[in-house]
Amino acid sequence: MTSCATVNFRRYSIQYAGTKEEKYFINNHLTFTVKYHKDPQTDSARIVGFEVNAFSVKHQYDGKWTNKTRLTTCDAHAKRLVSRSDPPQEVENKKEIIFTYDVDFQESEIK
Numbered sequence: 001m002t003s004c005a006t007v008n009f010r011r012y013s014i015q016y017a018g019t020k021e022e023k024y025f026i027n028n029h030l031t032f033t034v035k036y037h038k039d040p041q042t043d044s045a046r047i048v049g050f051e052v053n054a055f056s057v058k059h060q061y062d063g064k065w066t067n068k069t070r071l072t073t074c075d076a077h078a079k080r081l082v083s084r085s086d087p088p089q090e091v092e093n094k095k096e097i098i099f100t101y102d103v104d105f106q107e108s109e110i111k
Helices: none
Strands: 011-015 022-026 029-039 044-055 100-107
Parallel strands (some): 029 100
Antiparallel strands (some): 011 022, 029 044
16 A cells, blocks of 8 residues: 655755755655565564655646645556656745655565
């Protein structure tokens, strides 16, 4: 199961080669991978680990923002997840930043 929702993160800066100007970017998306082990004898499961990856992504959507707006950069219904190939979100004065996360559950052999 995968979904997107709101959360807070930190920023980082990059100085482009040949310039003194620094641009600031923000990690505004987290991807959580929850690993679980399913016991076939009891039909129960337990969490045995998790991974977290931070991304900077310039989220996009079509039209005006409403409570029914779907992101074109992170939409579980369209099976569109954030990846490192997405353009990063630059921190700019008075510009919108959308914070998201997704969660993926993976079965593990680790008991």
